[in-house]
Amino acid sequence: ACSPAAGTPESKQDVAQTAVANSAGQQWSFEIAPDPIGDDAIAETVETDVVVVGGGMSGLVAAASCAENGLKVTLISASKGPVSRGGSNNGVYSKVMEEMGIPRMDPTWFYRKEYLANGGNFKPALWYKFYNNSEEAINWIIDIAAKVGIKTTIESGPEYREGDPMFTPPAAHAFYVDDSELKGSIGNGEEHIATEMGRYVAEDLGVNVRWNVKGEQLVRGGVANGTEGRVDAVIASSADGTYTKYVGSKAVIMATGDFSHDKDMMERYCPQAVELCDFTTDINYDQGIWMGGLMPGDGHKMELWVGGAWQKEPNNIMLGRPNLPGDQPYTSHTGLMVDNAGRRFMNEDALGGLACATIMHLPEKTAYCIWGANRAEAGGPWGAINYPHGEYFTTEEVIERWDTDADGFGIVKAGTREEVIAKLGLPAATIETVERYNEMCEAGVDTDFYKTADKLIPIGEDDGPFYGASFSPGFLTSLGGLRTDPDLRVLDENDQPIEGLFNAGCMIGNFYSGTYTFAMEGMNYGATCITLPYVLGKDLAAGKLD
Numbered sequence: 001a002c003s004p005a006a007g008t009p010e011s012k013q014d015v016a017q018t019a020v021a022n023s024a025g026q027q028w029s030f031e032i033a034p035d036p037i038g039d040d041a042i043a044e045t046v047e048t049d050v051v052v053v054g055g056g057m058s059g060l061v062a063a064a065s066c067a068e069n070g071l072k073v074t075l076i077s078a079s080k081g082p083v084s085r086g087g088s089n090n091g092v093y094s095k096v097m098e099e100m101g102i103p104r105m106d107p108t109w110f111y112r113k114e115y116l117a118n119g120g121n122f123k124p125a126l127w128y129k130f131y132n133n134s135e136e137a138i139n140w141i142i143d144i145a146a147k148v149g150i151k152t153t154i155e156s157g158p159e160y161r162e163g164d165p166m167f168t169p170p171a172a173h174a175f176y177v178d179d180s181e182l183k184g185s186i187g188n189g190e191e192h193i194a195t196e197m198g199r200y201v202a203e204d205l206g207v208n209v210r211w212n213v214k215g216e217q218l219v220r221g222g223v224a225n226g227t228e229g230r231v232d233a234v235i236a237s238s239a240d241g242t243y244t245k246y247v248g249s250k251a252v253i254m255a256t257g258d259f260s261h262d263k264d265m266m267e268r269y270c271p272q273a274v275e276l277c278d279f280t281t282d283i284n285y286d287q288g289i290w291m292g293g294l295m296p297g298d299g300h301k302m303e304l305w306v307g308g309a310w311q312k313e314p315n316n317i318m319l320g321r322p323n324l325p326g327d328q329p330y331t332s333h334t335g336l337m338v339d340n341a342g343r344r345f346m347n348e349d350a351l352g353g354l355a356c357a358t359i360m361h362l363p364e365k366t367a368y369c370i371w372g373a374n375r376a377e378a379g380g381p382w383g384a385i386n387y388p389h390g391e392y393f394t395t396e397e398v399i400e401r402w403d404t405d406a407d408g409f410g411i412v413k414a415g416t417r418e419e420v421i422a423k424l425g426l427p428a429a430t431i432e433t434v435e436r437y438n439e440m441c442e443a444g445v446d447t448d449f450y451k452t453a454d455k456l457i458p459i460g461e462d463d464g465p466f467y468g469a470s471f472s473p474g475f476l477t478s479l480g481g482l483r484t485d486p487d488l489r490v491l492d493e494n495d496q497p498i499e500g501l502f503n504a505g506c507m508i509g510n511f512y513s514g515t516y517t518f519a520m521e522g523m524n525y526g527a528t529c530i531t532l533p534y535v536l537g538k539d540l541a542a543g544k545l546d
């Protein structure tokens with residue numbers, strides 16, 4: 001690996017500019033194409049209409065949609081089997097939402113608000129393609145699941161009121177098998193559907209699925225790492241070291257996940273999150289639920305080597321943290337938070353991903369939360385993380401969970417506020433911040449950060465017992481990559497499509513920028529992994545993209 005390579009004046013200049021093309025000016029090691037794998041090294045050639053590279057949800061959906069619509073498909077993946085994480089899949093409307101009486105997501109107000117959140121740095125046509133096809137796509141996968149007994153529900157949301165800029169419409173579809181999963185773990189059920197999709201494509205649809213096969217180089221214009229003409233194959237290595245050329249005469253669909261396990265790529269495109277990732281561990285192509293870096297960006301690199309251009313806008317990062325028991329799903333801790341000097345630093349009433357981004361600016365990237373038992377009663381209703389929509393914790397359950405976690409699971413508990421402050425390792429003067437906060441709660445106006453009035457719950461000396469916890473952001477994934485048009489074609493530096501080459505999943509470029517807001521829970525799985533590859537398969541089969 002390298003940092004910005006040789007450090008020549010030329011390289012500095014290039015690095016300072018936005019990612020320019022794959023040209024002689026490349027300065028990062030990941031931009032430099034390796035020696036092409038020659039035809040003499042190829043042991044086998046497999047011919048199909050479509051080759052899908054990557055066996056996460058986006059690759060599986062792309063393969064299924066192409067095959068259902070009559071195309072001959074091969075799927076190769078470096079993983080040993082289907083890969084999945086989390087479990088929230090956004091669908092703007094579905095048969096499950098209808099059954100649960102949940103309204104269709106409003107595309108006008110809501111999407112305009114999200115447009116503002118992205119600062120306009122994305123391609124709205126990708127979003128509206130998602131909106132307009134989401135219901136069909138999510139119903140399609142709900143039916144695939146239902147045939148083998150996998151059930152679908154809608155997750156609980158953060159309960160912001162409609163009209164609040166943080167409002168999150170309930171639309172995160174969660175798959176589960178056993179009803180016992182409904183209390184506390186439905187949001188982690190992606191494995192159910194990923195495993196079934198792996199079985200479905202191979203057994204029911206006859207997709208040629210090859211696990212433990214790693215894509216190495218794309219073939220463009222008949223040559224590995226060529227930079228002219230059509231992409232029609234990928235050369236991949238097997239565990240025994242042999243190379244196979246997988247020809248996709250209609251399309252090569254790249255679905256290799258993110259690039260957060262490549263330090264150079266993170267420094268180049270997500271510098272704000274580098275310190276949250278661990279680059280010392282080996283690359284794990286089977287990585288499941290884990291915070292700290294996932295895939296090494298193989299697909300992005302292969303696309304750069306054949307002349308693809310990186311998106312112009314900053315890459316989006318998905319940040320999160322384990323919710324404190326009883327706090328709203330996907331939100332920050334909405335009570336009092338202070339920095340390591342005991343100072344308040346933000347309006348705590350924010351979506352979790354956004355609060356994490358703010359906390360990244362603190363000296364230790366850690367916030368400290370302080371609250372009293374009175375918050376259980378005054379702070380509700382408590383939408384429950386990983387519970388179905390409409391289910392709430394009772395006041396007693398909230399306190400029970402705080403107490404359980406105070407028993408060695410990260411929460412501290414004490415009879416006085418001063419003891420909690422000491423247990424959190426904060427300066428004793430933090431009590432002054434607590435008192436000032438109480439005064440503003442009393443007045444009903446937060447004149448420091450203007451937090452929503454109903455979140456101003458005092459921490460008076462009689463409001464105990466008292467609790468405290470630290471809150472540090474965790475890194476989930478990088479999003480985006482090579483420029484991508486609304487038909488998922490990868491673009492070159494002149495914004496022209498590279499014929500035959502498509503993106504799926506979190507490597508789709510131009511879909512987001514900045515920080516993942518979580519205002520559309522499960523947006524990535526719902527949009528880039530399910531809806532858009534589902535449409536791509538149909539469009540390829542219909543000949544719309546020839």
Ligand SMILES: Cc1cc2nc3c(=O)[nH]c(=O)nc-3n(C[C@H](O)[C@H](O)[C@H](O)COP(=O)(O)OP(=O)(O)OC[C@H]3O[C@@H](n4cnc5c(N)ncnc54)[C@H](O)[C@@H]3O)c2cc1C
Pocket residue numbers: 053054055056057058059076077078079081082083084085086087088089187213214215216255256257258285286288289290291294295298299318475476477504505506507521522523524525526529
């Ligand atoms: C803890 C956690 C929870 C999350 N929860 C959610 C959630 O609830 N909802 C949501 O929308 N998102 C969630 N995410 C983000 C989630 O990881 C992505 O949305 C999702 O994984 C993207 O799917 P994908 O198919 O694009 O990539 P991946 O799931 O990463 O799949 C990539 C596939 O490509 C394979 N591959 C990689 N390189 C090669 C190569 N060279 N050749 C062949 N195959 C290769 C990999 O082995 C893997 O099979 C979560 C992330 C984390 C870390």
